[in-house]
Amino acid sequence: MAEDEILVVGGAGYIGSHMCKYLRRRGYRPITLDNLVCGHRAAVQWGPLIEGDIGDRAVLDRIFTGYDIKGVLHFAAYTSVPESVADPLKYYRNNVASTVCLLQAMVAHGVRPLIFSSSCATYGDAGGKALTETHPQQPATPYGRTKWMVEQMLDDFGAAYGIRAVSLRYFNAAGADPDGRIGEDHRPETHLIPIILQTALGQREFLSIYGEDYPTRDGTCVRDYIHVEDLAQAHHLALVRLLDGGAGGKYNLGNGDGFTVREVLDRARKITGETIPARIEARRPGDVPMLIGACEKAMSELGWRPEFCDIDAIIQTAWDWHRRHPDGFADRDKGGAAG
Numbered sequence: 001m002a003e004d005e006i007l008v009v010g011g012a013g014y015i016g017s018h019m020c021k022y023l024r025r026r027g028y029r030p031i032t033l034d035n036l037v038c039g040h041r042a043a044v045q046w047g048p049l050i051e052g053d054i055g056d057r058a059v060l061d062r063i064f065t066g067y068d069i070k071g072v073l074h075f076a077a078y079t080s081v082p083e084s085v086a087d088p089l090k091y092y093r094n095n096v097a098s099t100v101c102l103l104q105a106m107v108a109h110g111v112r113p114l115i116f117s118s119s120c121a122t123y124g125d126a127g128g129k130a131l132t133e134t135h136p137q138q139p140a141t142p143y144g145r146t147k148w149m150v151e152q153m154l155d156d157f158g159a160a161y162g163i164r165a166v167s168l169r170y171f172n173a174a175g176a177d178p179d180g181r182i183g184e185d186h187r188p189e190t191h192l193i194p195i196i197l198q199t200a201l202g203q204r205e206f207l208s209i210y211g212e213d214y215p216t217r218d219g220t221c222v223r224d225y226i227h228v229e230d231l232a233q234a235h236h237l238a239l240v241r242l243l244d245g246g247a248g249g250k251y252n253l254g255n256g257d258g259f260t261v262r263e264v265l266d267r268a269r270k271i272t273g274e275t276i277p278a279r280i281e282a283r284r285p286g287d288v289p290m291l292i293g294a295c296e297k298a299m300s301e302l303g304w305r306p307e308f309c310d311i312d313a314i315i316q317t318a319w320d321w322h323r324r325h326p327d328g329f330a331d332r333d334k335g336g337a338a339g
């Protein structure tokens, strides 16, 4: 029997490439569309890579006519919160306007199931409580607003054109492929765990800790870290539901538990055996003290069972990747597309 072909836009990126590996294992054929602005050619190992932009209708038409696409997983976006504040145009154009082009093409070609990478950045301040999906949507940054706008667009496109969408609101994606073939390689890197591990490798002089006077147990910010493989599992469950004709929805994806920056640093020091120097710096604008997701809805409605609930396991898989690939995909990217 032919494998179901799934279009993965942004499949050369961190989460998208792990998704492709997961899909392949489950018997699908992931077709990656990525403009490689942030992604890596060498991360695409489980299906073809089409180099192109989701804002390019011609390339989308070629894909939807050339492949038998059953559903779309949408990871393609710019992802830096501070950059979105400095250059909102870039974010609205790519994350929102280009998504309109993708949705238009899906409608035109009669492809309805879509899973969208949303974010906890769509929520307003929770005042230290775990966020449920019903918490008000009051994004504090242009990045968060782009995600919330797309979620709203998906509701409208559902009502008018029959698009069936699941929006998955990730907390902090972390960790790497347990087999060590792919991992996190953002340039520049803005996420805490890879920055800590790059410091452990001596690639950075020290870790900057932004603020130690937050109302948290040790004064540093608390975040909810969720393993990239567990994100992939949730996407797969949502995809199966949509392919079986089920309804869309909006779900938090996190571990429901938070760790302070200092706690993550301490765990990483134990796992790596390195000192990992750190310096306290001023607070950054836009950082909230605590972001933790209540994720029972994804568990009860999608049957999601995260496997990497332990922060040590998350850091360990990331460390295995960073230690073996200190330059990330840099060398292999030059060698041409795999798979």
Ligand SMILES: NC(=O)c1ccc[n+]([C@@H]2O[C@H](COP(=O)([O-])OP(=O)(O)OC[C@H]3O[C@@H](n4cnc5c(N)ncnc54)[C@H](O)[C@@H]3O)[C@@H](O)[C@H]2O)c1
Binding pocket: 009, 010, 011, 012, 013, 014, 015, 016, 033, 034, 035, 036, 037, 038, 039, 040, 052, 053, 054, 055, 074, 075, 076, 077, 078, 079, 094, 098, 117, 118, 119, 120, 169, 170, 171, 172, 173, 174, 186
């Ligand atoms: N990493 C996290 O912690 C996190 C948290 C919440 C939400 N998200 C969302 O998850 C998604 C994936 O995040 P990531 O960390 O893997 O990011 P990433 O930058 O590693 O991956 C995004 C991929 O999309 C591609 N891309 C961007 N714009 C494109 C376009 N117009 N056309 C084609 N390809 C395009 C990039 O080249 C890149 O390969 C993003 O939508 C992000 O907003 C990530």
